[in-house]
Amino acid sequence: MREFALIDEIRSRVSNTRDDVVLGIGDDAAILAPRPGHELVVSTDTLVSGVHFPPNTAAFDVGWKALAVNLSDLAAMGAEPAWVTLALTLPEGSPEWPLAFVDGFAALAAEHRVALVGGDTTRGPLAITVAVHGFVPRGTALRRDGASAGDAIFVSGTLGDAAAGLAVVLADAFASRPERAALRARLDRPTPRVALGLALRGVASACIDVSDGLAADLGHVARRSGVGATVDVDALPASDALRACADPDRRRDWQLRGGDDYELCFTVPDDRVADAERAAAQAGVPIARIGTVTKRPGLVDAGGDALAPDRAGWDHFA
Amino acid sequence: MREFALIDEIRSRVSNTRDDVVLGIGDDAAILAPRPGHELVVSTDTLVSGVHFPPNTAAFDVGWKALAVNLSDLAAMGAEPAWVTLALTLPEGSPEWPLAFVDGFAALAAEHRVALVGGDTTRGPLAITVAVHGFVPRGTALRRDGASAGDAIFVSGTLGDAAAGLAVVLADAFASRPERAALRARLDRPTPRVALGLALRGVASACIDVSDGLAADLGHVARRSGVGATVDVDALPASDALRACADPDRRRDWQLRGGDDYELCFTVPDDRVADAERAAAQAGVPIARIGTVTKRPGLVDAGGDALAPDRAGWDHFA
Numbered sequence: 001m002r003e004f005a006l007i008d009e010i011r012s013r014v015s016n017t018r019d020d021v022v023l024g025i026g027d028d029a030a031i032l033a034p035r036p037g038h039e040l041v042v043s044t045d046t047l048v049s050g051v052h053f054p055p056n057t058a059a060f061d062v063g064w065k066a067l068a069v070n071l072s073d074l075a076a077m078g079a080e081p082a083w084v085t086l087a088l089t090l091p092e093g094s095p096e097w098p099l100a101f102v103d104g105f106a107a108l109a110a111e112h113r114v115a116l117v118g119g120d121t122t123r124g125p126l127a128i129t130v131a132v133h134g135f136v137p138r139g140t141a142l143r144r145d146g147a148s149a150g151d152a153i154f155v156s157g158t159l160g161d162a163a164a165g166l167a168v169v170l171a172d173a174f175a176s177r178p179e180r181a182a183l184r185a186r187l188d189r190p191t192p193r194v195a196l197g198l199a200l201r202g203v204a205s206a207c208i209d210v211s212d213g214l215a216a217d218l219g220h221v222a223r224r225s226g227v228g229a230t231v232d233v234d235a236l237p238a239s240d241a242l243r244a245c246a247d248p249d250r251r252r253d254w255q256l257r258g259g260d261d262y263e264l265c266f267t268v269p270d271d272r273v274a275d276a277e278r279a280a281a282q283a284g285v286p287i288a289r290i291g292t293v294t295k296r297p298g299l300v301d302a303g304g305d306a307l308a309p310d311r312a313g314w315d316h317f318a
Numbered sequence: 319m320r321e322f323a324l325i326d327e328i329r330s331r332v333s334n335t336r337d338d339v340v341l342g343i344g345d346d347a348a349i350l351a352p353r354p355g356h357e358l359v360v361s362t363d364t365l366v367s368g369v370h371f372p373p374n375t376a377a378f379d380v381g382w383k384a385l386a387v388n389l390s391d392l393a394a395m396g397a398e399p400a401w402v403t404l405a406l407t408l409p410e411g412s413p414e415w416p417l418a419f420v421d422g423f424a425a426l427a428a429e430h431r432v433a434l435v436g437g438d439t440t441r442g443p444l445a446i447t448v449a450v451h452g453f454v455p456r457g458t459a460l461r462r463d464g465a466s467a468g469d470a471i472f473v474s475g476t477l478g479d480a481a482a483g484l485a486v487v488l489a490d491a492f493a494s495r496p497e498r499a500a501l502r503a504r505l506d507r508p509t510p511r512v513a514l515g516l517a518l519r520g521v522a523s524a525c526i527d528v529s530d531g532l533a534a535d536l537g538h539v540a541r542r543s544g545v546g547a548t549v550d551v552d553a554l555p556a557s558d559a560l561r562a563c564a565d566p567d568r569r570r571d572w573q574l575r576g577g578d579d580y581e582l583c584f585t586v587p588d589d590r591v592a593d594a595e596r597a598a599a600q601a602g603v604p605i606a607r608i609g610t611v612t613k614r615p616g617l618v619d620a621g622g623d624a625l626a627p628d629r630a631g632w633d634h635f636a
Contacts, residue, residue: 028462028526029392033358042403043348048443052440085362085449120447124369124443125366144344
C-alpha cells in the first residue's frame with residue numbers, strides 16, 4: 001500500500017468530529033482552535049517494536065497502546081484530550097497490519113473523543129510516535145513538583161500486572177494459570193486514567209503516571225518536589241490475577257519496579273484526602289493510600305529501609 | 319548514555335526562553351499558553367535513516383534537517399513557529415552522534431526562536447519524529463485549497479538542487495566538479511522558508527512546500543483546489559551549481575520531480591502579483607513566476623503536454 005493510500009484509509013477509519021479542528025489531515029499542517037482561557041498540554045512518546053512491545057503483539061493492541069501511553073501522560077497532568085498526531089514507520093508488508101493497528105488506535109481515540117489531526121507514514125523498522133494535545137483551565141494542571149511533606153500518597157488501580165504480563169510473553173510464565181490472558185491484556189491494552197486525572201484537578205498536589213515503575217516514578221515526584229516518601233509496601237494494590245500467579249516476593253518486586261501499568265500515582269494534602277476519595281469514586285477508579293510524603297529526601301518503606309529502585313526505572317525490557 | 323542523561327544534555331543545549339512555555343521538559347507533558355486570537359498550526363514528520371537521509375549524513379545535518387522539514391510545513395501554512403517536540407530513536411552507541419544531532423537541531427531552533435517542549439528518547443533503529451507547532455492570526459493560514467483559475471504560480475529559490483545532491487551521495491555524480499559540496503548541502507541542510515510564508519499571508523491564495531517534487535506538490539494544490547495548472551518548464555529556477563553540473567534534460571527532470579528542496583510553491587491572484595513580489599523581496603527570498611492556474615484539471619507544460627509526474631511524487635529514495 002502506498003503512503004497516500006494508507007493515509008486515506010487511516011482518515012476514513014478515525015473519525016474527526018470536533019468543532020476545534022479547523023482543518024485536519026490533508027494539508028501541510030492542521031489548523032486548530034485552542035480553547036480560550038485554557039492552557040495546552042502536549043506530550044510525545046515513541047513505541048519501538050521489541051523495546052516497548054513484544055514483536056508478536058497484535059496490531060490492534062499496538063495501535064491501542066500507542067495512543068494509551070500518550071493519553072496517560074495527559075491524564076497525569078489532569079488534561080482533557082483533544083488532538084493527536086501519529087507518525088507510523090512501517091516495514092514493507094501487507095496492509096493488514098497497519099489497518100488493524102489503526103483500528104486499535106481509532107477505538108481508543110473514539111472513547112476519548114480525540115481527533116487525529118496529522119500524520120506521517122514512512123517505510124522503515126516498525127516504530128510509532130504519537131504527540132497528544134489536551135487542555136486544562138489555566139493554572140490547574142497537575143504537575144510533579146507540588147508535593148509537600150505530610151501529603152498522602154495514592155495510587156490508582158493495581159500495580160505489577162503489566163510486568164507479570166511481560167513475564168507471560170517473554171518467559172511463558174504461569175503456564176498452567178487461567179489468569180495469563182488477563183495479565184497480558186494489562187500489558188498490551190492499558191487503560192489511561194483520563195477521568196481520574198480530570199477529577200483530581202484542584203485536589204491532588206502532584207501527579208505522575210506509573211510507566212517506569214512506582215519506585216522510579218514516585219522518585220521523580222519526590223525529586224521535583226524536593227521531598228521524600230515513605231511507602232507502605234504491603235498497601236500496594238494487587239490484582240487477584242497477580243496474587244494468584246506470583247509469589248509474594250516476586251509480586252512485590254513487580255508492584256514496586258515493574259513498568260507499563262499506566263496507573264496514576266498522586267499526592268494529596270491531608271485535609272483533601274476525603275475529596276480525593278470522592279473524586280476517584282466519581283471517576284469510577286479505585287485508589288489506594290500507599291504512603292506519606294516526607295521532608296527527608298529518598299524513598300523508604302514502612303520500616304525505614306531505602307526503597308531505591310535497583311534499576312533507575314523500568315527502562316522497558318531492553 | 320542512559321535516557322535520562324541524554325535528555326538532560328539535550329535540555330542544556332536547546333534554549334527555551336519563550337514566555338508562552340509555562341512548563342517545559344521534565345514533567346509528564348509540557349504546559350503551553352496558546353496566543354489569543356490565533357489558531358494553532360501543527361505538523362509532524364518522521365525521518366528514517368536510509369530513507370529520508372543517506373546513512374552517512376553528518377549527525378549535525380540530520381538534526382538540522384529533522385527540524386527544517388517540519389518548519390517548512392509551517393512555512394507553507396504561513397505560520398510563525400513556536401514549539402517543537404522531538405522523539406529520537408537511537409541505536410546503541412557513543413553519545414557523540416546524538417549530541418552532534420542535538421547541536422544541529424538546536425542551531426536551527428535558535429534561528430527561529432522555537433522552544434523544545436517535549437521529547438522522548440528510545441533505543442532502536444535510528445529514526446526521528448518531530449511535531450512542530452506555530453501560530454497564525456485566526457483565519458489567515460495559507461492552505462492548499464485556495465487556488466483559482468487565472469492565479470499566477472510562483473516558486474521560491476531554486477529547484478532540483480537536493481536531487482542533484484542526492485546523486486552526489488548515491489552515485490558519486492559530478493566527480494570533478496567543485497559544486498558538489500553546495501548541492502549536497504542543499505540536500506542535507508535545507509532552508510525552511512518561514513519568513514516568506516509569513517510575508518505571503520493575505521497575498522497568496524494557496525501554498526505548499528516542495529518536498530515530494532514540484533509536479534507532485536503543485537498537483538496536490540491543483541487537486542485540493544479543483545483546478546489545473548500550466549507550467550512554463552523553462553521558467554523553473556535553477557541554481558548556477560545545478561546548471562554547471564547537470565545536462566538540461568536531467569536538470570529539468572530534477573527541477574520538476576526531485577524532492578527535498580523545501581521551497582514554497584504558491585499561487586497569487588493576478589491583481590496581487592506585485593504584492594507577492596514585494597512580500598518576497600521583504601522576506602529576502604527570490605521568487606520566480608512559473609505558470610498559471612487553469613480551470614481545466616491536470617498539469618501541462620507551455621506546449622499543452624501533460625506534466626504528470628512519472629512517479630506519484632518523490633517517495634524519497636526508496
